[in-house]
Amino acid sequence: MSIESKNNKSNLRLKTKYSLLKIQNSTFKTQNLKFTVVQFAIAGYYRHSMATE
Incomplete structure (x- = not known):
């Protein structure tokens, strides 16, 4: 396995x-x-119900 194909694989993973x-x-x-x-x-x-009471 060449270095280039290893790099391509790790790049793809990333x-x-x-x-x-x-x-x-x-x-x-x-x-x-x-x-x-x-x-x-x-x-x-809640604010609305507090205001109406």
């Missing part, structure tokens, strides 16, 4: 890891955003 990380990161961001929206909705609901 690229795969990187793209997986990017996917995880983006799903994490969208989940975070949903969580924040839910928090705001709950907070708004």
Whole structure:
């Protein structure tokens, strides 16, 4: 096995890891955003119910 093909294999592995990380990161961001929206909705609901009482 030549050095070049070894390098190509490790490069491919790194690229795969990187793209997986990017996917995880983006799903994490969208989940975070949903969580924040839910928090705001709950907070708004509580404020509204406190104000009406």
